[in-house]
Amino acid sequence: MSGVMSSAVKCVSQRIRVLMVFALLLSLVITGCDAPSSSQSTGDVRAPRDLAEHTKEFTKEVIKVTDGVWVAVGYGLANSIMLEGDDGLVIIDTMETIEEAEAVKQAFRQISQKPIVAIIYTHNHADHIFGAKGFAESEDVDVYAHETTSYYIDRVVNVIRPIIRVRSARMFGSHLEGEALENAGIGPHLGIGPGSTLDVLRPTKTFSSSMAVTIAGIDVELVHAPGETNDQLFVWLPKQKVLMPGDNVYKAFPNLYTIRGTSYRDVIAWAKSIDKMRKLRPAFLVPSHTRPVIGEALIDRTLTDYRDAIQFVHDQTVYWMNRGLTPDEIVEKVKLPEHLLASPFLDEFYGQVNWSVRSVFSGYLGWFDGNPSSLNPLPPVQKARHMAELAGGEKGLYQQALKAYEQQQYQWALELTDYLRVLAVQSVAVDSIRQQSLSALGEAESNPNARHYYLTQANELAEGFEAGLTIPTKKSMVHGLPLDGIFQSMSVNLNIEAAGDLQRVINFTFPDVDQQYSLSLRVGVLEVEPYLQPNADITVTLPSTLWKEMAAKTTNPLVAFASGEIDIEGSKLDLIKFLGLVASPDSE
Numbered sequence: 001m002s003g004v005m006s007s008a009v010k011c012v013s014q015r016i017r018v019l020m021v022f023a024l025l026l027s028l029v030i031t032g033c034d035a036p037s038s039s040q041s042t043g044d045v046r047a048p049r050d051l052a053e054h055t056k057e058f059t060k061e062v063i064k065v066t067d068g069v070w071v072a073v074g075y076g077l078a079n080s081i082m083l084e085g086d087d088g089l090v091i092i093d094t095m096e097t098i099e100e101a102e103a104v105k106q107a108f109r110q111i112s113q114k115p116i117v118a119i120i121y122t123h124n125h126a127d128h129i130f131g132a133k134g135f136a137e138s139e140d141v142d143v144y145a146h147e148t149t150s151y152y153i154d155r156v157v158n159v160i161r162p163i164i165r166v167r168s169a170r171m172f173g174s175h176l177e178g179e180a181l182e183n184a185g186i187g188p189h190l191g192i193g194p195g196s197t198l199d200v201l202r203p204t205k206t207f208s209s210s211m212a213v214t215i216a217g218i219d220v221e222l223v224h225a226p227g228e229t230n231d232q233l234f235v236w237l238p239k240q241k242v243l244m245p246g247d248n249v250y251k252a253f254p255n256l257y258t259i260r261g262t263s264y265r266d267v268i269a270w271a272k273s274i275d276k277m278r279k280l281r282p283a284f285l286v287p288s289h290t291r292p293v294i295g296e297a298l299i300d301r302t303l304t305d306y307r308d309a310i311q312f313v314h315d316q317t318v319y320w321m322n323r324g325l326t327p328d329e330i331v332e333k334v335k336l337p338e339h340l341l342a343s344p345f346l347d348e349f350y351g352q353v354n355w356s357v358r359s360v361f362s363g364y365l366g367w368f369d370g371n372p373s374s375l376n377p378l379p380p381v382q383k384a385r386h387m388a389e390l391a392g393g394e395k396g397l398y399q400q401a402l403k404a405y406e407q408q409q410y411q412w413a414l415e416l417t418d419y420l421r422v423l424a425v426q427s428v429a430v431d432s433i434r435q436q437s438l439s440a441l442g443e444a445e446s447n448p449n450a451r452h453y454y455l456t457q458a459n460e461l462a463e464g465f466e467a468g469l470t471i472p473t474k475k476s477m478v479h480g481l482p483l484d485g486i487f488q489s490m491s492v493n494l495n496i497e498a499a500g501d502l503q504r505v506i507n508f509t510f511p512d513v514d515q516q517y518s519l520s521l522r523v524g525v526l527e528v529e530p531y532l533q534p535n536a537d538i539t540v541t542l543p544s545t546l547w548k549e550m551a552a553k554t555t556n557p558l559v560a561f562a563s564g565e566i567d568i569e570g571s572k573l574d575l576i577k578f579l580g581l582v583a584s585p586d587s588e
Helices: 014-031 049-058 098-108 149-154 161-172 267-278 296-321 327-333 353-365 380-390 394-406 410-422 427-444 448-463 483-491 544-552 557-561 572-581
Strands: 061-066 069-073 080-084 089-092 116-120 142-146 205-207 210-215 218-224 233-237 242-244 503-510 515-522 525-529 538-541 567-569
Touching: 061 098, 069 098, 080 098, 142 149, 142 210, 142 218, 161 448, 205 210, 233 267, 267 296, 296 327, 296 353, 327 353, 380 394, 380 410, 394 410, 394 427, 410 427, 427 448, 483 515, 483 525, 483 544, 503 544, 503 572, 515 572, 538 572, 544 557, 557 572
Parallel strands: 089 116, 116 142, 142 205, 503 538
Antiparallel strands: 061 069, 069 080, 080 089, 210 218, 218 233, 233 242, 503 515, 515 525, 538 567
């Protein structure tokens, strides 16, 4: 089985070979059965043919769409679009890093030397906004966006950042290379890494429903079009009949749900947003991912198929929900019709129908699938013990997992290792089966999101690390973070085991922005309020910028405390201990 044993990124290291030998010894001595053989291919995993073909979609180049409109494809996860006006340029979406933005800007400068007078964000996602300062030639450049975009940008400091950081790294394949990272489905790769720089320009001109404006002699219409994000907009050039749909349309099945994790995306609102676009009868379609489409009839067919696929998944999920089926049963029922399957814009290179079904179900009904056995399921350890009993004991359960792997039933082998890991049975041998099953599933997978997740987790097992997306930021960006977001994130990071029955009230004052916050710890609950509490145990006064730098880890807290810029009334030692109780997982 060539390639099955791949650790998803690199040749299997000597360390892995040792582990495999050790796993083999364990299985022979303790269980009397074989572990997976280590004599299989150790080369990089191969990409499925359809995924490798899809890579052509991201050939790096600047494409002229029509007079005055160019799009840079393949420079990063997203595209950047340039509009040339009479006396200036407009940039739509600005890449994910300043380095990428500067590379695109240099390419655009081969076309026009006119000044960049405006930037438009189609929405708040990092790959569309964090390169903005690489394009801006002054801090005074106009930045257009929906009125809620700043709010969503500020959510970079949020209560679930640590887990999103890990899951994003797995989904985008941030730790992969070679054919394991063939492409990212909607772009060649996510360009954010340790050597990159991120910054953002805040929107200066916003709107609610729509805005018509002339920029550098170009008539531009901006229309709110919720879909992949709530703040999504599309850009319409009525004279040229050019439509820029942002992330509501790209050459892959839409990410109605993303496996990195997201709140519910209103899929019917998404379809209706595409309907707004269809009514315009565009002659040119320039997505913020994948290549442009030209021709009114082709675009109309593409947009119609795209919105129909979204509505089909929604409607058929609800149809079967109303007939009492569970999500597991519904995913077996909901399959796109043949004419939609034939659309190249609906290949599952980013979203997947089955993920979308589950998201629609939970969006309407929540976590409970309707089966009473799901109401209070057995704890994982108890369930695993019963599974082992059914298999004739832990040894029998291990043998079943090994048998499933040897028969290339990789999903079943993976699921059986879930139980074995809960029971801590022969962890090295079990991890070997799990790692190789993940590698096999990933190598066969054409959806890059799923592929990267499988392969990254295989690599984590093989090399003993946890994935994480490194997002370096400039201090100017950190200084723009909202204080409220920083404080609210502290309450969900409270370590109640370490805190015990501790009770504390700590006040924070930020004279430079005239804001105050209080933290009240009451036996396992941390209440955050935007005002000072009387009789606080500790009062801390410091510049808001220094506090933000400490929260973002661009300044070492010990250095900050020694700087003389922090005034503390009360015990400094108690304050340091308290801050340790609310440290986020990515700072531990």
